[in-house]
Amino acid sequence: MIWNFVKMHGAGNDFVVLDGVRQAIEMTPERARALAHRQFGIGADQILLVETPHHPEADFRYRIFNADGGEVEHCGNGARCFVRFVHEQGLSRRNPLRAEICTGLITLDNSADGGVSVEMGQTRFLPQDVAFDAAGLSSQARGADTLWALPLAGHPDAQLSLVAISNPHAVQQVDDVDRYPVEEIGPMIESHPRFKQRVNAGFMQVVDRHTIRLRVYERGAGETLACGTGACAAAVAGIRLGLLDSPVQVHTRGGPLRVAWDGRQLRMSGPATTVYSGQVDIDNLVQQLPLKDVSPP
Structure with a gap:
């Protein structure tokens, strides 16, 4: 199965970004690990997946997978790359955008000076x-x-x-x-x-x-x-x-x-940079993973 992808980074925190709106993406831990592997894959800290939203107030759903294959709740640098990706790929012209993550909604602004700011959501301390x-x-x-x-x-x-x-x-x-x-x-x-x-x-x-x-x-x-x-x-x-x-x-x-x-509203801003785009045969990539990176059946 061939997937289109874009390689991006935010202040050196690097990502493989996938459009799950216009292509069918079924992410698994093995596939995430294969994409992120720096010797046998594309190489990334995290995999970002853009999908159609479930929440009625969101423009997109945004999912994050760590290099070890586990799905996580949030990624600030990834969020900035997400909104830049959506605009560069022509998925939406809306600015600001609202993105659905697994813990709620976040708001993102793509500024004219090349930076991106993200309303990061609630902070808790217990x-x-x-x-x-x-x-x-x-x-x-x-x-x-x-x-x-x-x-x-x-x-x-x-x-x-x-x-x-x-x-x-x-x-x-x-x-x-x-x-x-x-x-x-x-x-x-x-x-x-x-x-x-x-x-x-x-x-x-x-x-x-x-x-x-x-x-x-x-x-x-x-x-x-x-x-x-x-x-x-x-x-x-x-x-x-x-x-x-x-x-x-x-x-x-x-x-x-x-x-x-x-004390209430939390906002982060910084760069979001596109490096290159390409295609990958995901099934072939998974087959190339070293045995220690493949989950047992």
Whole structure:
């Protein structure tokens, strides 16, 4: 089966984008993994699928699959690429657009200067909002936030801010994101048994009251060059901790993102870039996957 696709990125967070409106797309974990595989596939952090909506107020349905094949709730950088894709492919001229994700509706604006802004939806901060088992753990109030001490084998407890922006985030402040062992600590937090659905682990360095540097180890994708919901979670956590003021410039390894939050409305803006388009024989691609990446029957 031949699928048309477009390769895109938002601040280096890269995607394979599929039009499920004008072609039949049946996504499976194996197909998502095959597309995302950097040696045997096209290569991407996530797969984005544009479909006709179920919600009567939405223009499109927008689905996200991580590189490990799992479907997730939200992706801020992907959302910006989604609206750029819809306009460039001629699927709609509406601006702003309303997109249906699995947790509700989001609003997206494609600006004339080449950037895209996204109304990111509701923020929540309780342990149950990120499927976190806090039983028996110590916590401390800090500003309007609560820091949770998460035990990590061989390391001091991580002091985490919990933020749900459709998908779950755990943010901690570090002195220097370049020197911090994200490659080691990130997987320990992302897959910690206290997080029942895993979590996106953010590492935030505060530069000044309107600027941070950020690295994110994403659930199901590993460390990415940028994470849109992670940028939002870090900015919101920093504001609640009393360290930051809105708007916040978030410097990721893939480029800057801007996050504004007034305690209720959360908006992120940044680039969305088309790299190339092509066709792929998806069944052949799945057959080429290494055995370790193929689910048992």
